[in-house]
Amino acid sequence: MSTYLSNNWETILTALRQHVWLALVPVVIGFVLALPIGYLGVRFPWLYHPLVNTCGVLYSIPSLALFVFLPVLLGTKILSPLNIVVALTIYTVALLARTVADGLRSVDALVVQSATAMGYRRLRRLIDVELPVALPVILAGLRVATVSNISLVSVGALIGVGGLGQLFTRGFQLFYTQPIIVGIVLSVALAGICDLAIVGLQRLVTPWTRYQRGAA
Amino acid sequence: MITFDDVVKVYPGGSTAVDHLSLELPTGKTTVFVGPSGCGKTTSLRMINRMINPTSGRILIDGQDVAGQDDALLRRKIGYVIQHAGLFPHRTVLDNVATVPMLLGKSRKEARTAALGLLERVGLSAEFASRYPAQLSGGQQQRVGVARALAADPPVMLMDEPFSAVDPVVREGLHREFLRLQKDLGKTIAMVTHDIDEAIKLGDVVVILRQGGKLAQIGTPQELLDHPADEFVAEFVGRDRGLRSLSFDTAAGLPVRPLTADLLLDEAGRPVSWGDGEPTGGTFTVEDSLRLVTDLAITSPVGIAVRVDANGKADGLVPHHDLVDHLAERRAAK
Structure with a gap:
């Protein structure tokens, strides 16, 4: 194993770097796109079900x-x-648009009502009140989307661009398990690290959730 | 002054929530809207800050029609307190209270300093400032809700069932503090409740609405108790309205008899007990209500209520038949 690693570390690092880019760029783009789309599903209630169905499909x-x-x-x-980037962006939007809509819908109606009664206009209320309160739900969705993307990138190896997935295809072609093991370990580790990073971010930006009883 | 001028609200679907309502809410006083569910009391309240727009008619604040004003700017000038407080869960207590001043363009620092003063005003110590709403009890949340509504010092406050989500003991405390605060601040308050006792206790003016959003009666609590306009109001204010009406009269006009040797006093002249060892069961002063005197006369083992002066020194007796005579005269005078 150590021989394999020392002879191939450059290939492995390149694959890892590509894997990170291919997985995370779509998360960022998808998240930015999902925010307005999810919001529309709440702003116009008749859009919610078509939105959920489209995302599911x-x-x-x-x-x-x-x-x-x-x-x-x-x-x-x-x-x-x-x-790969476009495909994974589509999956991310499909996951997150619904999450954003559900997150915004989970905000207590009394909270929205009192914000309105205090003189918030719609956009500022969304940014200052509704989105922050929906954040725990949205970030939970972001964790799923991130981990899901990291695992999907590998499939791209079958069409020649797949980050760590290329280690799998190579291993299969050569009947050689070591690249496969390295690929699995690295992609699981990457998913774990990204997941932890989002959990850390969540603790940082939503300190208030620690005191919620029975809430996310 | 807030004026309802022939206000009608018909919801889509045809149900009439408010039916040709015309009334005035006096400046600096608390006006309480009360009635059974479906009487349009909450709808009436929410039309004042345009959370709901009337189908026809006008609502004016100090002569200005609210319909012509920008909703957000109008609402920043009107304090709003709701049931369960509706606090922002993601903001600390201090930042919840600082909300409206910041919307009005105050700096964060300025708004927070003012917010700290308000917390004290509603009876919360500074240690609560950095907590989140989820860390507070229902009563504490409601206090923060009131502080938040007061933060920009609005002349008008709307309170939608502000005390109904807390238990009776806490509510009692909040009532006392509400009355104390309002005595100091003199806001023009419109409040909604389904609880007639709360309305009578807190309202300077009480508006009783009946189903379908029709005005049943408007008046001071005592007017409603003494002269209900019809069966509905009489029923609504309750069977013991006669007794409750006594809460609004003091014992100042009540004649007393001189002390007798039966009442044992200490050196300072304060009542200790009756000669046969029976307790006096409490005392009253001229400031207290006739209701308290009645209660004392009824519960006293000898049927006599004991009056004391400001120092607690006994200075007169009211046997219960004297009280009955006084109540009969009072009734005849009304």
Whole structure:
């Protein structure tokens, strides 16, 4: 194992770096897109169910199919990392738009009402009151989306761009377990670290949740 | 002064919540809207700060129609307290109270300093400032709610069932403090409650509404107790309204008899007990209400209420038949 690591550390590091980028860039873009989309599902209640259904359908498209189909749709090269980024962004939006909507809907009506009665206008109320109060729910969704993306990137290896997933394909092709083990360990570790980072962020930005009884 | 001028609210679907309501809420006084559920009391309250807009008619604050004003700016000038307080869970107590001053453009520091003073005003020590609402009891949350509503020193306050979510003992304490605060501040307050006792206790003016949003009667608590306009009001204010009306008259006009040897006193002249060892069961002063005197006369083992002066020195007796005569005269005078 140590021989494998010392001979291939450059390949492994490149794969890891690519994996981080491919997984996390879509999380950021998806989160930014999901905020307004999720908000619309709350602002216009009739939009909520179509939104939830659309998200459900999008998330259920098999990732490999999406990776292969996107180049046709976008006109990108089949080996372009952009395919992976776009596909994972779609999954992230599908997960988070619903989470944002559910988070905003979970805000106690009395809290929204008292904010309005104190003279908040709609946008400022959203930014100062509704989003912060919805944050525990939204961040829980962000954890799922992040971990899910980290695991999905590997599938990209089947079309040639897959971060740590390339270690799996190589291992299979060569009947050689060591890259597979390294790939698994690293992607699990990466998922764990990212998850912990979000939990840490959550503790930092929502200190008040520690005192909520029976709440998230 | 807040004026309701022929206000009607019909909800989509056709149910009438408020039916041609015209009334005036005097400046610096507490006006309490009370009535059974579905009487439109909350709707009436929320039309004042435009949380709900009337179908027709006008609401004026000091002669200015609220309909012509920007909602957010209007609401920042009107304090608002709701049931369960509706505090922001993600903000500390101090920042909850600082909310409206900050919306009005005050700096965070300035708003927080003012907020600290307000916490003290509503009976919360500075140690609560950095806590979150979830760390407070219901009664404490409600105090913060009141402090938050007072923060920008609005001339008008709306209170929607402010004390109904706390237990009776806590409510009693909040009532006392409300009355003390209002005595100092003299805000124009519109309050909603379903509890007639609360209305009578806290209101300078009580507005009784009946189902369908019709005005049943408006008046001081004593007017409602002594002269209910109809069966509905009489029923609503309750069977013991006669007794409760006595809460609003002091014992100042009540004739007393001189002390007798039956009442044992200590060296300072304070009552100790009756000669046969029976306790006096409490005393009253001229400041106390006729209701208290009545209660003392009824519960006293000898049927006599003992009056004391400001120093606690006994200075007169009221046997219960004297009290009955006085009540009969009082009744005839009304």
